[in-house]
């Protein structure tokens with residue numbers, strides 16, 4: 001079975017956050033992390049069926065919805081979870097904020113590694129907690145972003161309560177290896193930290209030799225202090241349906257987390273549950289085709305950069321996600337995003353991810369190849385126009 005990722009609906013003029021940003025301007029939006037593709041046919045069919053039913057009362061997941069998640073985790077990652085460990089949430093960012101509030105007091109610290117998806121740093125601050133960041137170290141010989149263990153140890157204080165991990169990593173597109181995850185779990189245990197592992201990109205691994213390793217599975221002895229956050233949103237392109245979940249094996253930790261959501265966190269909707277079930281149970285062929293298409297886009301991007309974009313480089317392989325972290329420091333631009341916008345391409349500013357200003361931009365290649373090709377051509381023109 002094959003699927004068409006080259007033909008996409010017009011999103012300009014719709015409710016799309018990605019496309020509204022540049023409405024009225026000739027700028028291709030390759031910034032916020034959603035894809036321009038339609039969701040899988042199975043998801044669309046499930047949504048149509050749910051809409052046909054016509055009643056949209058307060059929702060609870062059915063057994064079948066929970067089973068779709070449980071079965072997918074067992075099949076894909078060999079992770080056996082109990083359905084009672086699932087806490088449904090309207091978003092992962094919400095999960096990061098709830099975790100900050102539930103497990104750290106005002107003034108206490110939450111560690112993460114930068115660059116990273118900005119809410120890792122803003123979630124603690126939203127409720128008066130403190131975000132402490134440790135930069136990844138680039139191993140240029142190995143072409144790999146690595147955890148700076150020494151700096152990490154030094155960053156811990158008596159006020160550190162939590163560690164936020166992004167696995168696979170946005171924006172570095174990196175898949176963590178077993179030794180790293182085991183060492184991180186040991187680090188958290190030794191310092192008595194709760195480990196919150198955001199695995200929203202776990203079904204988007206592009207390198208077929210790299211398995212996704214759920215952090216809680218790699219270190220079962222430490223699973224009791226682990227909160228895993230997942231969602232169908234990135235992989236199946238349904239973030240606008242607001243459906244995600246935390247997996248919290250330890251009942252005390254789970255009760256604490258749930259208490260922090262009470263009366264504040266919105267319920268997942270009927271349409272969200274319908275899409276989630278169809279995503280995990282009925283969309284595997286579509287996902288495999290999507291991964292093949294994204295690999296093609298990644299290779300096209302890498303090739304174009306190598307051949308046509310002097311001054312732009314990618315320091316490490318793109319192992320996962322549809323996001324690439326471009327080093328533009330050789331261009332000497334104070335505002336690289338502004339410069340590329342002037343030439344018709346909308347990227348994300350690396351500074352928001354904790355990277356020094358002017359050094360990196362992030363490009364989202366979850367779009368038809370023709371769009372990517374046009375955007376790269378515009379970037380090439382932008383390079384000659386400095």
Ligand SMILES: Cc1ncc(COP(=O)(O)O)c(C=O)c1O
Nearest residue numbers: 033091092093094117170200239
């Ligand atoms: C690592 C990571 N976590 C969370 C999110 C957003 O999650 P949600 O839309 O469910 O809040 C993103 C979106 O880009 C992400 O990359």
